[in-house]
Every structure is written in C-alpha cells, then in structure tokens.
Amino acid sequence: MIIPSGKLIDTALGGMESASAVLKEAEEKKISGFIGISLTKSGKNTTGYLLYKNGAICGAYYIGETELAGEEALNKVFIFLLNPDAVIEVHTYAYRSSTINIDFILEKYPEVVLTPKKTCEEYLQDALEAARTEEAAKRSAILSELDTMTGMPRGDTSNATPDFAENIEEPERLKEEIEKLKLTSLTLLRQISTGGKSETDVDALAEKKILELKLQKGEEELEKKRKALEELEKTLTEKETNLRVYEANLKSKEEQLKREIEKLGNERTEISKAWVEITAQIEKNAENKRMIEKRLDDLLKREEQLLERERALAAEGERLVNEKRKIEARYSELKNEEERLKEVARTQSMRESELAKKEKDMKEHSMELAKREQEVEEQKKILEESQRKIESEKKKLAMEREEIQKERNYLTAEREALDRKSQEIEALRKQVEERQKEITEYESALAKEKKNLKEIESRYLKKKEEMEKREAALAEQEKDLHERESALQKEREKLREMYDEIITKEKVLAEKEKELKIYEDGINEREKEIENKLKEIEKSRAGVEEENEKLAEERARMEKEITKLKEDIEREKKKVLAKAQEVSEREKALLEREKELETLEGQIKDKLAVLADAKTKLEEEKKANEARSAEIAERENEIQNKLNEIQEREKALENSIHAAEDARKEKEKELAKREKGLDEKEKRLQEKMQAFAEKEKEFKKNLAGLLKLQEELEELEKELNKREQTLDKRENEIAEKEKEMLEELKAKEDELAEKLSALEKREEALKEKEKALHEKQLEFLKIKESLEKI
Numbered sequence: 032m033i034i035p036s037g038k039l040i041d042t043a044l045g046g047m048e049s050a051s052a053v054l055k056e057a058e059e060k061k062i063s064g065f066i067g068i069s070l071t072k073s074g075k076n077t078t079g080y081l082l083y084k085n086g087a088i089c090g091a092y093y094i095g096e097t098e099l100a101g102e103e104a105l106n107k108v109f110i111f112l113l114n115p116d117a118v119i120e121v122h123t124y125a126y127r128s129s130t131i132n133i134d135f136i137l138e139k140y141p142e143v144v145l146t147p148k149k150t151c152e153e154y155l156q157d158a159l160e161a162a163r164t165e166e167a168a169k170r171s172a173i174l175s176e177l178d179t180m181t182g183m184p185r186g187d188t189s190n191a192t193p194d195f196a197e198n199i200e201e202p203e204r205l206k207e208e209i210e211k212l213k214l215t216s217l218t219l220l221r222q223i224s225t226g227g228k229s230e231t232d233v234d235a236l237a238e239k240k241i242l243e244l245k246l247q248k249g250e251e252e253l254e255k256k257r258k259a260l261e262e263l264e265k266t267l268t269e270k271e272t273n274l275r276v277y278e279a280n281l282k283s284k285e286e287q288l289k290r291e292i293e294k295l296g297n298e299r300t301e302i303s304k305a306w307v308e309i310t311a312q313i314e315k316n317a318e319n320k321r322m323i324e325k326r327l328d329d330l331l332k333r334e335e336q337l338l339e340r341e342r343a344l345a346a347e348g349e350r351l352v353n354e355k356r357k358i359e360a361r362y363s364e365l366k367n368e369e370e371r372l373k374e375v376a377r378t379q380s381m382r383e384s385e386l387a388k389k390e391k392d393m394k395e396h397s398m399e400l401a402k403r404e405q406e407v408e409e410q411k412k413i414l415e416e417s418q419r420k421i422e423s424e425k426k427k428l429a430m431e432r433e434e435i436q437k438e439r440n441y442l443t444a445e446r447e448a449l450d451r452k453s454q455e456i457e458a459l460r461k462q463v464e465e466r467q468k469e470i471t472e473y474e475s476a477l478a479k480e481k482k483n484l485k486e487i488e489s490r491y492l493k494k495k496e497e498m499e500k501r502e503a504a505l506a507e508q509e510k511d512l513h514e515r516e517s518a519l520q521k522e523r524e525k526l527r528e529m530y531d532e533i534i535t536k537e538k539v540l541a542e543k544e545k546e547l548k549i550y551e552d553g554i555n556e557r558e559k560e561i562e563n564k565l566k567e568i569e570k571s572r573a574g575v576e577e578e579n580e581k582l583a584e585e586r587a588r589m590e591k592e593i594t595k596l597k598e599d600i601e602r603e604k605k606k607v608l609a610k611a612q613e614v615s616e617r618e619k620a621l622l623e624r625e626k627e628l629e630t631l632e633g634q635i636k637d638k639l640a641v642l643a644d645a646k647t648k649l650e651e652e653k654k655a656n657e658a659r660s661a662e663i664a665e666r667e668n669e670i671q672n673k674l675n676e677i678q679e680r681e682k683a684l685e686n687s688i689h690a691a692e693d694a695r696k697e698k699e700k701e702l703a704k705r706e707k708g709l710d711e712k713e714k715r716l717q718e719k720m721q722a723f724a725e726k727e728k729e730f731k732k733n734l735a736g737l738l739k740l741q742e743e744l745e746e747l748e749k750e751l752n753k754r755e756q757t758l759d760k761r762e763n764e765i766a767e768k769e770k771e772m773l774e775e776l777k778a779k780e781d782e783l784a785e786k787l788s789a790l791e792k793r794e795e796a797l798k799e800k801e802k803a804l805h806e807k808q809l810e811f812l813k814i815k816e817s818l819e820k821i
Contacts, residue, residue, distance in 0.1 A: 032092055032100070032140055032143070034065060034067075034080055034082075034092070034136065035124075035131045035136070036122060037064050037065075037122040037123055037124045037126075037129065037131060038064075038122060038123050038124075038126045038129070039120060039121070039122055040062075040121050040122070040123050041053065041056065041120070041121035042118065042119065042120050042121070043118075043119040044115060044116075044117070044118060044119065045068070045070075045111075045112055045113060045114040045115050045116065045117035045118070045119060046113065046115050047113060047155065047159060049119065050112040050113060050119065050155060051151070051152065051155055053066065053119050053121060054066075054151040054155070055151075056121070057083055057086060057121060058086045058087075058151070059086070060086065061085050061086030062083050062086060062121065062123045062125065063083060063084050063085055063123065063124050063125045063133045064083055064121070064122045064123035064124045064125070064133065065080050065081060065082050065083060065122050066080070066081040066083065066119060066120070066121055066122075067079070067080055067119070067120045067122065068080075068108065068111050068112055068117050068118070068119055068120075069117065069118050069120075070111070070114060070116055070117045070118070072116065076094075077094065077095040077111065078093075078094050078095075079091075079092070079093045079094070079095075079104070079107065079108035079111045079112075080092040080093075080108070080143075081105075081108055082133065082136065082137070082143060083133070084133050084134075084137075087147075088105075088145070088147045088151070089133070089137060089144065089145070089146075090136075090137060090140075090143035090144050090145060091104040091105040091108050091143060091145060092104050092108075092140075092143045093107045093108050093111070095107075095111075100140075100142040100143045101142055101143055101144065101145045102145050104143075105145060105147070105154070106154070106157070106158065106161070109154045109155055109157070109158035110158040110161055110162055112155070112158065113155070113158055113159060113162055250801075253797070253801065257797070264791075292759075
C-alpha cells in the first residue's frame with residue numbers, strides 16, 4: 032500500500048503524553064490526511080498509519096513483522112504510538128495546491144477502511160494496558176529463566192516496570208552467586224581433603240553438577256550481556272558522529288536563514304521605494320488630468336461662443352429674408368398699379384389728345400421701370416454679395432467646426448488614454464492586493480514557523496526533564512539521544528522546508544520586481560506620450576485662438592457690410608415710397624381727367640343734335656378720324672409692344688427674384704440642417720462630458736481606494752517591521768537557547784563518554800573476573816577429575 036505524503040504540519044516522539052496531544056490536535060483541527068508512526072531498530076523498519084477525514088479516524092494500516100489493515104491494525108498502531116523511540120508525523124491533504132483526496136485513497140484501498148468503536152483516549156489506555164501486560168509477561172519469562180539458572184526464588188514481578196538498569200544489575204547478582212558457588216566448592220574440597228567418602232559425598236557431587244550447569248548458563252548470559260554492551264557502544268559512537276554532523280548542518284542553515292532575512296529586508300525597502308514612485312506618478316497623472324479638464328472647459332466655452340455667432344448670423348439671415356419679402360410685396364403692388372395704368376391707357380386710347388400725354392407717361396414709366404430694374408439688379412448684386420459673405424462665413428464656421436471636431440476627437444482620445452490609465456492603475460491596485468495577500472501568507476507562514484519553534488522549545492524542555500529523570504541509567508540516555516536525533520531530524524526537515532519556501536518566495540519576489548520594472552517603464556513611456564499630447568494641445572490651442580481672432584475680424588467686417596446693406600435697404604424703401612406717392616398722385620390726376628371726359632361726353636350728347644346737321648362734315652372728319660385712328664392704332668401697337676417688353680422684363684425680374692428666393696430657401700434649409708447637426712453634436716458632446724464626468728468620479732474613487740490601499744500598506748509595513756523586530760528578538764532568543772541546548776548536549780555527551788569509559792573499565796574488570804572464574808573452573812575440573820579418580 033502506497034500513501035501519498037501530502038504536507039507535513041507537525042512532528043513528535045512516541046509516548047503517552049505526546050501521542051494523546053497529537054491525536055487531540057488532529058481531532059480539533061479536523062485534518063484530512065494521516066498520522067504516520069515510524070521506527071528503525073537494528074536495520075528493521077516498522078511503520079503504522081492512522082487515516083483521518085475531517086478530524087475523525089477512517090482507516091488504519093500497519094507494516095512490521097506482519098502486514099495488517101483495518102480493525103486488526105488499529106490496536107497495533109496505538110500500541111506502536113506508545114513506543115518512546117517511534118517518530119510521529121502529522122500530514123494533511125487540505126492545502127491550496129493539493130491534488131490528493133482522502134476519499135480516493137479509501138476507495139483505492141478498501142481493506143484499510145474502518146469505523147472506530149471507541150475514542151482515541153480509550154484506545155490509548157487499552158494499548159498502554161496491553162503493553163504493560165506484554166512487558167510483564169516478558170519480564171516474568173526472563174526471571175523464571177534466571178530462577179531456573181540460579182535455583183533461587185524470585186518475588187512477584189507482575190507490577191514491575193521495565194528498566195534497563197535492572198538488566199545491568201543481573202551480572203552483578205550472577206557474580207555474587209558464582210562467589211557463593213566458589214565458597215561451596217572450597218568447602219567441598221576441604222571436606223574431601225580432610226576425610227574420605229561419607230553419606231554426604233553423593234549429595235555434594237549432585238550439588239556440584241548443579242553448580243556446574245548454573246556456571247555454564249551464567250557464562251552464556253554474561254557473553255550475551257557483553258555483546259549487547261558492545262552493540263550499544265557502537266550505536267552511541269555512531270549517534271555521536273551524526274549529532275556532530277547535524278550540528279554543523281544546523282549552523283550552516285542558520286547562516287543561510289540570516290542571509291535570507293537580510294534579502295527579504297532589502298526587497299521590502301525596494302518595494303517601498305517602488306510604491307513611493309508609483310504614488311508620485313499617480314499624482315502627476317492627476318495634475319495632467321486637471322490641466323486637460325481646464326482645456327476642455329475653455330474649448331467648451333469657445334464652442335458656445337461659436338454657436339452664439341451662428342445663431343446671430345441665422346437671425347440676421349431671417350431679417351434679410353423678411354426685408355426681401357417686404358420688397359417683393361411692394362413690387363407686386365407696383366405691378367398692380369402698372370396694370371391699372373395700362374387699363375387706364377386703353378380706355379383713353381380713343382382720345383388723341385390724351386394719348387400723347389399717356390405716351391409721355393408711358394415713356395416716363397418705362398424710364399422709371401428701367402431705373403427700378405437697375406435698382407433691383409443692384410439690390411440683387413448686393414444680396415448676392417451678402418449671400419457670398421454669409422457662405423464664406425459659413426465655410427469658416429464649418430472649418431471651425433471641423434477644428435472643434437478634431438479637438439473633440441483629440442479629447443476623446445485623451446479620455447480613452449485616461450481610461451486606459453485608470454485601468455492600468457486598477458491593475459496595479461490588484462497587483463498590490465495580490466502582493467499584500469502574499470505578505471499575509473508569508474506572515475502566516477512565519478507565525479507557523481514561530482509556533483513550530485515554540486513547540487520545539489516546549490518539546491526540548493520536556494525532553495530535558497525526561498533526560499534529567501533518566502540520567503541514572505545508560506539505556507534511558509540512549510533513548511533520550513534517539514529522541515534528540517529524531518527531533519533534530521524533524522527540525523532539519525522543517526528547516527529544509529523553510530529554506531525551500533524562502534527560495535520560492537525569493538523567486539516570486541524577483542518576478543514581481545521584474546513586473547514592477549516593466550510597469551514603471553510603461554508608465555514613463557505613457558508620461559512622455561501625455562507630455563507630447565499636451566504640447567500638441569497647446570499648439571492647437573494657439574491655432575484656435577488665431578482662428579478666433581480671424582473670426583472676430585470677419586464678424587466685424589460682416590457687421591459693417593450688414594449695416595451697409597441695412598442703409599441701402601432703407602434708401603430703397605424711401606425711393607419706393609416716393610414712387611408710390613407719385614403713382615398715387617398720377618392716379619388722382621387720371622381720375623380727374625375721367626371726370627372731365629364724362630362731362631365732355633354729356634356736352635357732346637347735348638351737341639349731337641347740333642352735329643347731326645353737320646353730318647357731312649362729320650363724315651369727312653370721320654375719314655380724317657379713321658386715318659388718325661389708324662395712326663393711333665399703330666401707336667397703340669407700339670405702346671403694346673413696349674408694354675410686352677416691360678412685362679417680359681418684369682417676368683425676368685420675377686424669375687430672378689424667385690431663383691434668388693429658392694436659393695435663399697435652400698440655404699436656409701441647409702442652415703437649419705446644420706443647426707440640427709450642431710444641436711445633435713452638442714447633445715453628443717454633453718453626453719460624452721457626462722460619461723467623462725462619471726469616469727472621472729470612478730477614477731477619483733479608484734484613486735481614493737489606491738490612497739487608502741497605500742495607507743493600509745504603510746500600516747502593514749509598520750506591523751511587518753514590528754513583527755520583524757519581534758522575530759529578530761525571537762530568533763536571537765532561539766539562537767541563545769540552541770547554544771544552551773548544544774552546550775547541554777556537549778555536557779551530556781561528555782557525561783556519556785565518562786560513563787562509557789566507566790562501563791569499559793567495568794567490562795575489563797568483568798573480563799578479569801571471567802578469567803579468574805575460568806581459572807577457578809579449570810581448578811574445579813581438575814578437582815572433579817581427581818574426585819572421579821578417587
């Protein structure tokens with residue numbers, strides 16, 4: 032069965048207290064992972080696993096002399112937890128980059144799945160009782176063997192606790208028993224030398240054989256003890272060398288950690304400098320934005336002034352149109368008067384005397400019409416010139432509108448650039464937030480490391496107490512050294528993990544530094560672009576001011592021309608009124624003549640009777656009148672032709688006036704369309720300004736958020752500095768404690784060396800005693816042989 036390692040979160044040594052603490056912590060933290068127990072003794076590896084899901088045991092697995100799983104492995108693993116030489120490790124799968132799920136392991140290995148029937152404390156108590164009974168059984172078996180070897184009864188050892196010191200005392204007891212055997216053998220020899228065989232000789236021989244057997248067993252036991260002591264000495268020397276190597280590694284790791292802390296401090300200062308530069312850049316952008324806003328306001332004011340000019344010109348055009356309509360109405364009145372004059376001329380055509388006058392009037396009228404036609408032509412020319420001026424003014428206005436449109440496009444581009452700038456600032460804010468999250472994660476990791484160091488310190492104190500309690504015996508010191516070795520191994524692993532985490536964080540910080548440099552270069556480039564755009568805006572502003580001056584001059588010129596046109600129109604009005612008065616006077620004269628003609632007709636009727644007598648005279652006069660009438664008809668035809676010419680001229684004038692009116696109407700329509708377009712553009716500009724104001728508000732909000740973020744970052748930096756100071760203090764304290772621990776270790780090692788030397792001396796003494804025993808055994812065999820011969 033292969034169980035993934037996951038993430039190591041805690042380590043401990045075996046024993047009742049540490050095992051119960053680890054199990055309780057796993058239940059409180061509700062881990063989803065496993066607790067692994069391992070032990071390496073005389074080249075054999077023994078491992079056990081307790082699988083956890085949300086703080087509850089859900090599986091068990093054991094590999095030792097046999098391989099067990101499920102309920103069978105559970106009791107064995109709990110017994111294994113109580114071994115003080117075992118190493119306990121807590122692993123979890125519930126971390127950010129984890130791809131392992133405990134359910135997947137349970138599905139893959141269903142034989143390990145179980146549902147615990149008791150609590151962890153109950154299982155530990157049962158395991159403790161089982162271990163005690165097993166140890167008591169082993170001890171009773173060993174003591175019974177010793178009883179059989181020595182023949183001496185032993186007391187009840189069911190309640191005895193396993194202790195390696197008693198195993199060391201066994202050879203002493205054996206030596207005492209051998210001394211007793213020697214004394215008994217000497218007494219036997221004395222008895223043999225003083226007297227012959229007696230009844231007690233047989234008993235002595237039997238007792239002698241028993242003593243020989245006991246001596247052989249004692250020698251075998253002593254040999255075993257000697258070998259065990261040699262093995263123990265080898266393991267102690269190996270552990271001593273391993274501890275020295277580990278001490279050197281710890282010192283190198285400590286130096287590396289100090290270097291990493293210095294690097295982190297330098298990186299923090301660099302990040303603070305980068306943040307100051309970013310804030311300065313943000314302030315510069317805000318100032319640039321204020322300048323652009325001021326320029327926008329100036330352009331809007333200029334646009335409003337241009338719109339007012341357009342409205343004034345439109346009003347002036349409407350006024351000119353009204354004047355033209357008035358002139359046309361007056362012209363129509365004059366035309367009606369001419370028609371009426373024509374009718375009057377026709378009625379008076381029969382009258383020769385009045386025809387001459389009428390002819391003169393017609394000539395004068397034609398002259399006046401010619402003059403009027405010339406005046407209308409001049410007025411038309413003046414109107415055309417005014418229209419041309421208006422067209423040029425409109426073209427200039429169109430050019431100004433195009434320039435304003437260009438300026439608007441430029442401003443929209445500036446707004447888009449500002450929007451992009453705000454988006455970039457937002458991205459920077461997110462990067463800062465991510466950086467803050469990383470800093471918080473790093474702080475949490477530091478806090479965990481502090482916690483681990485505190486736990487290591489507490490474990491060290493516990494181990495120190497245990498060492499002080501077990502200093503009396505060599506076996507306890509060996510256990511203590513083993514615990515120390517395992518704890519140091521765990522600390523080495525933790526330091527390795529810390530080193531790996533620091534390396535990964537260093538890489539992340541280097542990447543972030545590169546990103547900040549790239550972003551800084553981008554900000555500098557954008558700042559240059561904004562400066563260039565500002566220069567272009569200044570240039571366009573100067574051009575707009577020049578155009579405004581030109582427009583003002585053109586406007587003054589237009590106003591002068593309009594005043595001239597007004598004066599000309601007033602003059603024409605006066606002339607038309609004068610002519611109207613003349614026509615009315617002529618009309619009055621014609622009416623008077625008609626009345627005179629009526630009176631003359633009455634007189635003619637009265638005189639008809641008189642004239643009847645003079646018919647012949649009248650016929651002659653008639654003929655003469657016919658000849659005159661032919662002449663009059665010719666004159667009338669001439670007058671009619673002249674009237675037709677006048678009418679054609681009037682029609683041409685009307686057509687030209689209508690064409691001018693149509694052109695004026697079309698231009699008015701174009702002006703109306705342009706006014707609508709300007710209104711629509713104004714609305715769009717207002718909408719854009721509103722959108723720009725909203726974006727500006729968002730930008731200000733983002734800026735305020737960034738400033739708050741900056742304050743929070745400064746506060747966080749202060750807290751980090753405080754924590755760094757506390758960490759430095761804590762690290763110094765830990766270093767001092769480590770020095771104290773190392774000094775205590777050295778002292779303990781010296782004590783162990785002294786004890787080992789004492790043991791070696793005792794072993795040499797034992798060897799000498801063994802030699803003496805061997806010599807005495809040879810003497811005893813010689814005595815035995817001599818006894819057999821006897």
